[in-house]
Structure formats: structure tokens, C-alpha cells
Amino acid sequence: MSAHASLLRARDLGRTYDGYIALGQFAIDVAAGELVALVGPNGAGKTTFLTLAAGLLEPSSGSVSIAGQAAGSIPARAALSYLPDTPVFYEDLSVAEHLEYVASLHGVEEPGSRIEELLGRLGLADWEDSLSSELSHGMKQKASIALAFVRPFQVLVADEPFDGLDPPSREVLFELLAEARGEGAAVVVSTHRPDVIAAAGRCVGIREGHLAYDGPADPAAIAEFFDAEELSPGRAAGGG
Amino acid sequence: MSQGLGGVETPTGIEALRRMRSTRRRRYVEQLDVMEVLYRVYLGLIFGGFGVAILAGAINEAPATPEALDWMRAHLAAAIGLALATGVYAGLRAGSHGGPLAIEAAEVQHALLAPIDRGAALRPLALRQLRIGALAGAVLGAVVGNFVFRRLPGSPVEWIAALAAFGALVPATVLGAALLASGRRLRPLAAGSLGFLLVAWSAADLALGVTTSPATMLGELAVLPLQGGSKAALAIPGALLALAVLAAGLLGVGGTLLEAARRRAALAAELRFSASVSDLRTVILLRRQLASERPRRRPWLRLRPGRPGKPGAAILRRDLQSFLRWPPVRVVRAALLGVGAGALAAGAWSGAPAALVLPGLLLFVAALDVVEPLAQESDHPTRRRLLPIDPGSLISRHLVAPSLALAALVLIGTATAALVGRDTAALGVGVVLCVPAAIALAVCATFSATADPYGNLLTTPEVQYAITAAPAFAAAVAVGLPLILARHAERQGGATISVAATVAVFIAALAAAGIAFLRQRFFKRDLGRAAA
Numbered sequence: 087m088s089a090h091a092s093l094l095r096a097r098d099l100g101r102t103y104d105g106y107i108a109l110g111q112f113a114i115d116v117a118a119g120e121l122v123a124l125v126g127p128n129g130a131g132k133t134t135f136l137t138l139a140a141g142l143l144e145p146s147s148g149s150v151s152i153a154g155q156a157a158g159s160i161p162a163r164a165a166l167s168y169l170p171d172t173p174v175f176y177e178d179l180s181v182a183e184h185l186e187y188v189a190s191l192h193g194v195e196e197p198g199s200r201i202e203e204l205l206g207r208l209g210l211a212d213w214e215d216s217l218s219s220e221l222s223h224g225m226k227q228k229a230s231i232a233l234a235f236v237r238p239f240q241v242l243v244a245d246e247p248f249d250g251l252d253p254p255s256r257e258v259l260f261e262l263l264a265e266a267r268g269e270g271a272a273v274v275v276s277t278h279r280p281d282v283i284a285a286a287g288r289c290v291g292i293r294e295g296h297l298a299y300d301g302p303a304d305p306a307a308i309a310e311f312f313d314a315e316e317l318s319p320g321r322a323a324g325g326g
Numbered sequence: 327m328s329q330g331l332g333g334v335e336t337p338t339g340i341e342a343l344r345r346m347r348s349t350r351r352r353r354y355v356e357q358l359d360v361m362e363v364l365y366r367v368y369l370g371l372i373f374g375g376f377g378v379a380i381l382a383g384a385i386n387e388a389p390a391t392p393e394a395l396d397w398m399r400a401h402l403a404a405a406i407g408l409a410l411a412t413g414v415y416a417g418l419r420a421g422s423h424g425g426p427l428a429i430e431a432a433e434v435q436h437a438l439l440a441p442i443d444r445g446a447a448l449r450p451l452a453l454r455q456l457r458i459g460a461l462a463g464a465v466l467g468a469v470v471g472n473f474v475f476r477r478l479p480g481s482p483v484e485w486i487a488a489l490a491a492f493g494a495l496v497p498a499t500v501l502g503a504a505l506l507a508s509g510r511r512l513r514p515l516a517a518g519s520l521g522f523l524l525v526a527w528s529a530a531d532l533a534l535g536v537t538t539s540p541a542t543m544l545g546e547l548a549v550l551p552l553q554g555g556s557k558a559a560l561a562i563p564g565a566l567l568a569l570a571v572l573a574a575g576l577l578g579v580g581g582t583l584l585e586a587a588r589r590r591a592a593l594a595a596e597l598r599f600s601a602s603v604s605d606l607r608t609v610i611l612l613r614r615q616l617a618s619e620r621p622r623r624r625p626w627l628r629l630r631p632g633r634p635g636k637p638g639a640a641i642l643r644r645d646l647q648s649f650l651r652w653p654p655v656r657v658v659r660a661a662l663l664g665v666g667a668g669a670l671a672a673g674a675w676s677g678a679p680a681a682l683v684l685p686g687l688l689l690f691v692a693a694l695d696v697v698e699p700l701a702q703e704s705d706h707p708t709r710r711r712l713l714p715i716d717p718g719s720l721i722s723r724h725l726v727a728p729s730l731a732l733a734a735l736v737l738i739g740t741a742t743a744a745l746v747g748r749d750t751a752a753l754g755v756g757v758v759l760c761v762p763a764a765i766a767l768a769v770c771a772t773f774s775a776t777a778d779p780y781g782n783l784l785t786t787p788e789v790q791y792a793i794t795a796a797p798a799f800a801a802a803v804a805v806g807l808p809l810i811l812a813r814h815a816e817r818q819g820g821a822t823i824s825v826a827a828t829v830a831v832f833i834a835a836l837a838a839a840g841i842a843f844l845r846q847r848f849f850k851r852d853l854g855r856a857a858a
Contacts, residue, residue: 142439142588143585168439176432176433177432179346187346187436191342191437193338
């Protein structure tokens with residue numbers, strides 16, 4: 087892969103907690119238009135990597151850059167959209183107000199049409215004036231997805247975004263991811279779902295904080311590195 | 327589309343943030359129950375005014391003696407500075423763990439991850455804390471000033487102004503230190519060392535009777551009407567330094583680590599809920615988590631295996647093991663609380679007898695840490711009920727180790743009081759009181775730590791607050807009453823130790839009644855569950 091085309095780059099990236107290595111010497115390049123499925127058993131380090139890329143965690147060693155800027159810097163925050171595994175909302179703002187607010191924070195002019203489009207596609211149109219406490223888990227997840235897509239980005243990192251979604255919403259999310267790729271975004275999605283892995287062009291596997299696999303999203307090739315149980319949806323209870 | 331946040335077409339990020347906060351504030355105010363707020367203000371004024379009136383009556387005594395004034399001129403600023411330095415130490419430690427701001431999780435996720443200046447986003451939150459703290463400090467300072475001028479030289483205006491200014495600067499300094507540590511991302515060791523240096527410097531000032539530490543200089547502001555000449559002038563650099571720390575903290579607040587902010591956001595939300603239902607036990611546990619106060623992996627000392635078949639010895643051993651895994655910060659805190667209690671007792675003995683209730687409150691705070699093993703038995707009823715020992719015996723045996731530890735703290739306080747007050751009578755009173763006061767403190771803390779916060783939800787908030795405050799009040803009385811009566815006996819020319827001993831017997835009897843009540847509480851809980 088060309089280094090110049092890399093929108094997300096990690097070099098010798100490491101993170102420890104009181105001596106425990108959550109991520110060690112991790113390296114990755116993700117190019118524009120690429121969709122990477124990040125796989126690995128629970129506790130492997132997937133969420134740690136994604137939050138490091140988002141700038142929510144500070145690395146213990148190494149570096150991670152977004153569009154050539156250090157993760158967490160203002161240009162990197164403008165370039166990266168982070169979709170967390172647990173939706174996070176203000177308890178006193180409605181879904182539509184969240185979307186308007188996040189769009190405004192990212193300098194989106196006239197976000198109305200994009201908000202309407204996302205609400206419609208994700209089946210949230212009837213819930214736009216609802217507070218988060220009035221939403222089911224699936225609805226919250228859909229609102230969280232809308233928040234990730236309402237703003238411009240060059241890199242999208244999503245932590246188990248398909249969890250809790252019904253089949254039509256999963257299809258919408260696949261479409262949104264494909265559109266983002268089509269517009270030149272680099273996308274990294276942590277997942278345990280075979281259908282998401284199959285849709286990705288590339289698969290990166292992490293085990294015990296270290297890179298275990300980096301290659302095509304070919305089930306046979308991946309199976310050499312991970313047990314089927316480690317990646318099955320039935321075990322997809324938590325982040326890495 | 328919904329009506330949204332207001333309708334400005336193309337706001338910049340920071341403008342959007344300001345507009346959203348303003349909208350949320352407006353909504354919050356709109357949702358407030360005005361009558362409820364007025365009722366609370368009314369209650370606050372009634373009880374506050376009542377308390378101040380009682381205090382005024384209690385300490386409205388003769389002016390301080392010339393000897394006491396000499397001591398105050400030489401040492402009081404340093405003593406106040408030492409207390410302030412301890413606050414700064416706590417602030418630095420809180421800052422090294424991501425404090426003092428408790429930012430909403432949504433604010434971290436949406437605002438702080440947006441491409442806007444984090445300093446500009448966080449400064450209003452810090453300024454809001456500063457406003458509240460400075461105002462409360464100034465009011466408290468003015469109230470204290472209103473009492474002090476009756477006993478010390480200086481006009482009411484001088485004392486009220488000096489103490490109000492000092493009161494406003496204390497939270498500003500502590501907040502500034504915390505913001506500085508947080509924004510500059512000081513590690514806990516560095517922040518703790520810096521704080522410790524300031525405390526040691528201020529302690530040296532106190533011992534030597536000089537004013538060199540910045541905290542002592544600020545302390546000079548609190549006693550400005552007493553001082554004159556160069557000592558009084560030192561209050562100016564002290565105040566300027568405090569403001570400089572605050573300014574540096576506010577300027578650097580954007581450097582706050584997001585991972586610490588996220589962690590604090592989750593814990594602070596739980597903490598607010600626990601405080602709202604007066605769940606003191608959960609508040610303590612969450613506060614420890616906020617401060618990353620974890621038991622040591624390696625104990626200070628490994629106990630040799632005990633002999634099997636002795637439940638009492640096993641429980642004592644388990645409790646001692648808990649103490650031996652205390653992190654250094656908890657050990658230091660407990661020791662400082664003992665020292666502080668002793669110093670306060672000595673000061674109150676010679677100056678303001680009403681303040682003799684304060685040592686008990688400080689020791690009660692320490693006791694809440696000391697009864698931790700017992701509180702854990704309360705946290706895990708199933709584990710408790712599986713033990714082949716009745717719950718009453720279990721609880722009373724768990725009180726042995728905390729009582730021993732608290733007796734040690736009372737002795738630390740006694741030694742401090744003797745040193746500060748230069749009065750050997752303090753040693754006698756302290757030794758006589760040490761065991762009954764320690765047992766009473768352990769019982770009071772156990773009442774708090776093992777209370778069922780949801781048992782009183784059907785009562786009014788005022789009753790809930792009273793139930794929550796009762797153990798602390800009892801602890802203040804258990805330590806303060808013998809001291810007040812012994813002081814009174816001394817002033818009347820009587821024997822202080824015999825009076826203290828008589829009251830100690832009474833306190834011991836009350837503590838025994840408290841233990842019986844606690845045994846009954848656990849009997850009822852376990853039998854009730856078993857029956858269910």
C-alpha cells in the first residue's frame with residue numbers, strides 16, 4: 087500500500103494499563119476508500135486501538151495519525167468520525183437536536199437535508215423529537231450511527247456498529263459504509279460478524295494486543311488464525 | 327425536522343457549543359420547581375441562621391489572652407497555610423487523576439472530539455466551579471470573621487473583609503492547582519510529590535514560626551488584622567501567587583486527558599445519584615475510584631498464617647490484612663486526620679470551646695476508612711449468611727480491629743494536642759478517652775457505612791438528611807463532649823482527668839448500646855432474608 091494514500095496510520099502503537107499490555111507494537115495503514123474489518127476475540131485490543139485512533143486514549147508508545155495529523159489534534163478530530171460501541175447522548179436533547187448540534191460542531195452548513203435523509207433511511211423520522219431515555223437499544227444504536235454520518239469525515243472508526251440492529255437497518259449501514267468508501271473515506275469496523283467480514287475488502291486480526299492477521303477478508307485464510315468460535319456472532323458480547 | 331436548537335444557520339463549532347449550553351441551562355431553569363427551590367432556601371436560611379446564632383452564643387467569650395495572641399501572631403498564619411497546603415495537595419492529586427471537572431460523557435464524545443479548542447470548551451465549566459466555590463468560601467469567611475473580631479484585636483470590617491477574601495481565594499487556589507495538574511497532565515507521583523513538598527514547607531514554617539511558604543503567605547491574609555509590617559505585606563505575594571496558579575490552570579485546562587474525563591464522567595454520574603439518595607457507602611467507594619485509590623498488591627507486612635478454628639482471630643486477621651493493604655495516600659490521610667484533630671482540639675481548648683466538636687468530625691472521616699472490612703460484610707449479605715457464625719457476633723468481632731486502629735489515631739491526636747498546646751494535661755485526657763472514643767467512633771462509622779439508603783426513601787428528604795447526619799453528629803459529641811466538660815472543669819479549678827474519665831464511662835456505655843443496636847440490625851436483615 088502506498089504510504090501517501092494512507093489516511094489512518096499506526097506505528098509501533100502500544101497501550102498498557104498498570105503493566106497489562108492491551109495493545110503492543112501495533113502497525114497498520116488504511117488507505118482512502120478501504121473498508122477494514124477489525125476482528126479478534128473479546129479483550130484482544132480492538133476497542134483500545136479504535137479509541138487510540140479517535141484520540142480518546144493516549145498511546146503508551148508509538149503513534150497513530152489521521153490524514154497525516156496526530157490523533158486527537160484538531161485537524162485529526164475534523165477528519166475522523168468515531169462510532170462508539172455504547173451510544174452516548176445528552177439526556178436533555180432530542181435525536182434531531184443531537185444531529186444538528188454535532189453537525190454544527192463540525193462546521194456543517196445547512197445540515198437540515200442530511201439530517202432528514204439520515205433520519206429517514208435509518209427509520210428514525212418518527213423519533214426525531216424523542217429523548218434518548220425514550221429510545222430502545224436498537225434505536226439508540228441507529229441514532230448513534232446517524233451522529234457518526236451527519237458530519238464530514240475522511241476516516242470512520244466504528245466499534246461493533248452492527249450490534250443491536252435489525253436486518254433492514256444493517257442493510258442501511260452497509261449502504262452508508264459503501265457510500266463513505268465511494269467518497270474516498272477510510273473505514274475501520276470492529277466486528278465479530280461473518281457478513282461484515284465478508285463485505286470488507288481487508289481483514290485485520292488482533293489477538294492479545296498484537297497483530298495476528300492482515301490480509302484479504304477470505305474466511306479460509308482467517309480461519310487459519312482464529313477459531314470459528316472466536317469470531318462467531320454468538321460470542322459478540324463485548325468490545326476488545 | 328424538529329424545531330431544533332434555535333435556528334442560527336452556520337454557527338462555528340464553539341458558537342454551537344455555547345448555544346447548546348445556553349439552551350440546556352434555559353431548559354433546566356424552566357423545569358425547576360420554584361416552590362421546591364424556595365422551600366430549600368427557606369430551610370437553609372432557618373437552619374443556617376439557627377446554627378450561626380448558637381455558635382455566636384457559644385464562642386462569645388472574653389478576648390484572647392496576650393499569650394494566645396503572641397502565639398497566633400507567630401504561628402496562626404502558618405497553621406492556616408498548612409491546612410491550605412493540604413488542600414492544594416488534594417487538588418493536585420485530583421488533577422493528576424483527571425479532576426476537578428466532571429464532564430458529561432456526551433460532552434466528551436460529541437464536543438471534545440469535535441474540531442474545536444478544548445480549552446474554550448472546558449474553561450466555562452471550570453469558571454462555573456470557581457464562581458460557586460469562591461462565593462461559598464467568601465460567605466463562610468465572612469461568617470467566621472463575624473465571630474473572630476469579638477475575641478481578637480481588629481475591627482469587624484477588617485476581619486470580615488480579610489477572611490472573606492481569604493475564603494474566596496482558598497477554593498480558587500485548590501481549583502487552580504487541580505486544573506494545573508490536570509491540564510499539564512502531571513502524573514500522580516509528580517503531583518503528589520509537589521503537593522507533599524508544599525505541605526512539608528508549610529509544616530516547617532509552622533514549626534519555625536516563619537513565613538516563607540506560599541501557603542503561609544496566603545495564610546497571612548486570613549490573619550491580616552492581627553499582623554503589621556512586613557508580615558502583613560507578605561499576604562500580597564501570597565494572594566498573587568494563588569491567582570497566578572488559578573490563571574495557569576484555567577489557561578491550560580484544554581490539556582485535560584479525555585480518558586480521565588470519560589472515567590470521571592461515569593463515576594461522577596453514579597456519585598451524584600448516590601449522594602442524592604444519601605448512600606454514603608457508595609459515595610465513599612466511588613470517591614476512592616475517582617482518586618484511583620486501590621489496595622496495594624503487596625501488603626506493607628505479611629501476617630503469618632493464623633491457627634484454624636478461631637473465628638474471632640480469623641476476623642481480626644482479615645481486618646488487619648485489609649489495613650496492611652492500605653495505599654500510602656490513605657495511611658497519610660488517616661494520620662493527617664489524627665494530627666488535624668489533635669491540633670484543632672488544642673486550638674479550641676485555648677480559644678473557642680465550641681470548636682471542640684470538630685476533632686470528632688475529623689476522626690469520623692478517618693473511621694469511615696477504618697471500618698472498610700466490616701462495611702464489606704454489609705455489602706455482601708449472601709457471603710455473610712453462608713458463614714457458620716451469627717451475624718451479630720460477626721459484626722461485633724469486626725469492630726475490634728477498627729477500634730484498635732482508631733485508638734491509635736486518637737493517640738496521634740493526643741500527642742499532637744500536647745505538642746501544639748504545650749500542655750501535658752492533654753496527654754492524660756487523651757489516654758483516658760482513647761479507648762471509649764475509638765469504640766464510639768467505630769460504631770458511628772459502622773452505622774453510616776452499613777445503612778440501607780433505600781430503607782428511608784418513603785420519609786421526607788429532611789428526615790433522610792437527619793438520619794444520614796446522625797452518626798457524624800454522634801461522633802462529634804462522643805469526642806467533643808468529654809473535651810468540653812474537661813475544659814470546663816479546668817476553668818473551674820477542678821480535675822480534668824477525673825471529669826474526662828467519668829464522661830468516658832458514659833461514652834463507653836453509649837457505644838455498647840450502639841453495638842447492641844448494630845447486632846440487632848444485622849440479625850433482622852439476615853433473618854428477614856432467610857424468611858423471604
